[in-house]
Amino acid sequence: MFAEDSLAFTVNALDRMAPRRTDAGWLAQQMDLPQARHLGFIGERALLVLNPLGGLALYSLPPSLVREPVFLGSEGEEKPIFASLLPDDQDLAMFGEEVKAIDLRSLAMQSVLPPPMLGVLAQARTLLHWHSTHRFCSRCGAPSEMRDGGYRRHCPACAADHFPRTDPVSIMLVTMGDRCLLGRQARFAPGMYSALAGFIEPGETIEEAARREVFEEAGIRVGEVRYHSSQPWPFPANLMIGVLAEGLSETITIDRTELEDARWFTREEVRAMLAGRHPAGLIVPAPFAIANRLLRSFIGA
Known part of the structure; x- marks a missing residue:
């Protein structure tokens, strides 16, 4: 387990080497280096290998399976990393019992990989998805x-x-005094509430998107909007832009096509939800998500 205070997918120590990757000859040389690593994905799942002493590590594909590799960057001097998308019907048995295909959301929730490794996988997944579509x-x-x-x-x-392309999403924690506005969608886990969120539309600022989305989904007018933090979200290629927003009205009018429910929560309720001890069993997103960080900011944690 890893206790770093970093959101999932936000740490990536690779040198992306943008000035060099336009050189096809140099890329070919990097591909042929014996120390080059070639990550593999089957759809949304990354290939990982179980260490004999426990834990997971990145699995490097044999050269025969490398197809249209994307160059992710280098870990150091001549230590390049590439990634390839394998067929959906790829037979995992050929890699051996110790190799597993695991989706990035599960890896983030379970905190079983070092943050830099998870960031590299997010970069790979986003690029591979773009090429496939x-x-x-x-x-x-x-x-x-x-x-x-x-x-x-x-x-x-x-x-x-x-x-x-990267699709920007504004995720807003609206506050009014000692309360914050949270909503839930029908697809959420039972009892889960989260900050409201929505895609930023063409020609729109982050602040404008936050005000529009909150009013459309919950009927709440928003004043000041302040940037808090951001998070790459490789499902498939979003950038979550977290903001704190000032609520100017309190009567909620729910857009039922977007939300199943929305309500105001006090700081004490949020503390209880974060601690998993809300009397009604209500919960919030796990620590790997930016919504959790916004809520911790609200209660001063």
Whole structure:
């Protein structure tokens, strides 16, 4: 277990070496280094190996299984790391009993990997997902080609270039005095409440998105919005932008297409929920999520 005060996916110690990854010859040399590591994914699941003494470590694919690898960066001098997406029907048995395929959400919840390792897997998962869903040019429809170690796709037919995208999401903890606003969606675990969140739309600031989303989902007017922290969220390619927002009204009007419920919670209730001792059994997201950090900020923890 790891007790670092870091959100899941926020620590990544790799040197991404952006100036070098445009050099195809250099990338080929890095691929052939005996110390190069090639991470494997099957859909959303990363391949990991069980250590003989316990715990998990990154599994490096044999060269024969490396397909369209993305270059993640280097751990140090000539210690490159790549990642490849394997077929959905890949036979895990060929890797041996000690190799497991585990999704990133489970790894984050269980805190079984060092934070830097989890950050590398998040980077890999986001890039691999983008390539799997953007194989054709959005301008002319022709097949596109991977370039720059996976950070660009080029269309030979019309010369268009396409780049990986990150979708920003504003996640807002609205407070009013000694209370904060939390909501729950039908897909949440039973009894779970969390901060409201929504995608930032084109032409919109973080502050505007926070005010719009809170009013649309809960009918609450918001004043001042202050940035708190952020978190990469590789499901599949979001950036969670955490803010603290000032509530200007208190009557809640729920948009039932977005929320199952929303209500105000006192600091004492939030403390009880974080500690897992709320009298009604209500809970909040686990510590790996940014919503948990926003709530801890609210109670001064």
